[in-house]
Amino acid sequence: MDWLRYLRDAVGEDEDIEEIEVKVEYEDGTKKKWIFSRNQDPVLEDNDDEDDEDED
Secondary structure (H helix, E strand, O other): OHHHHHHHHHHOOOOOOOEEEEEEEOOOOOEEEEEEEOOOOOEEEEOOOOOOOOOO
16 A cells, blocks of 8 residues: 555654544445544544545
8 A cells, every 4th residue: 555655655744643534445435534633533534525624
């Protein structure tokens, strides 16, 4: 998984990151979003069809 290696290289050892959202789209169109937050278990949101309001 080259994308996973790219993410690791891009994030590195940055200790200031509070949260990372990973959106996954499968070949069949299924979408999932993982939210990784500091000091919390990962959260999986299935079928993320909504547009994020926070996107620039």
